[in-house]
Amino acid sequence: METKKDLKLAVLIDADNVPYANVKEMFEEIAKYGTPTFKRIYADWTKPTVSGWKKVLLENAITPIQQYSYSTGKNATDSALIIDAMDILYTGKVDGFCIVSSDSDFTRLATRLREAGMKVIGIGEKKTLIPFITACDKFIYIEILKPEETAPEEVDAKKASPKKPKAANQPLSKIDPKIIRLFADSISDLADENGWAFLGELGNLMLKKKPDFDPRNYGYPKMLPLIKSINRFEIDERDTGNRNIKHIYIRKK
Secondary structure (H helix, E strand, O other): OOOOOOOEEEEEEEOOOOOOOOHHHHHHHHOOOOEEEEEEEEEOOOOHHHOOHHHHHHHOOOEEEEOOOOOOOOOHHHHHHHHHHHHHHHHOOOOEEEEEOOOHHHHHHHHHHHHOOOEEEEEEOOOOOHHHHHHOOEEEEHHHOOOOOOOOOOEEOOOOEEOOOOOOOOOOOOOOHHHHHHHHHHHHHHOOOOOOEEHHHHHHHHHHHOOOOOHHHHOOOOHHHHHHHHOOEEEEEEEOOOOOOEEEEEEEO
8 A cells, every 4th residue: 555644544443342552553553654633532431341542542632532322232433433434524634544443334434435535544453354354445453563572682781681572473364375376466467578576566466455465464574574485486676776775576486
């Protein structure tokens, strides 16, 4: 997905269906795609189940929207978020939406916003169902938005002894034949007469085919290390005249 630093985003959070941990990392991730001009979170704030959100609201300047549950078994929070999203859409003040929820009930909303020309980014847990994921331009799993782990060799200056390293985060997904085939097919779609595909274009095409594609899901910070680990593709790093910038091309072996 192409990033635009001036993209104005409406961030709408379903507090009932996402954890409040790692909110700071979540907004750092959103900042890669644009500037949040609306930051709203929806819940029945009289319930103790959402009390953990109250502190992070102030720290991140998120506006809480109170929505009472009028009857048992009905999710009024979803309705309030959807109504606000459509109101914001018609103001014309944003270029895209970030829907933070693991609830597939927002699938139709995401589809409708994209029909209106909006960029739609979804953020939710790994348990999120496929229909909502594929309705977004990009879907990011909350589980990968974690602070960097402490390096084993880091030393605590006060105690003059190595800190005990934190346990490494396990990849959310395995590199299986399906993802390898997706790489191979996408390279074929983009390849020039010599079989080379530009890495930047490859990443964009992969995302269009699989909105939840992210190298971090497989334990890699970027796509190039992920491709190298598969060991089925050739890599050509071409000079651009700027020693700090290289164009990277990939082709099948």
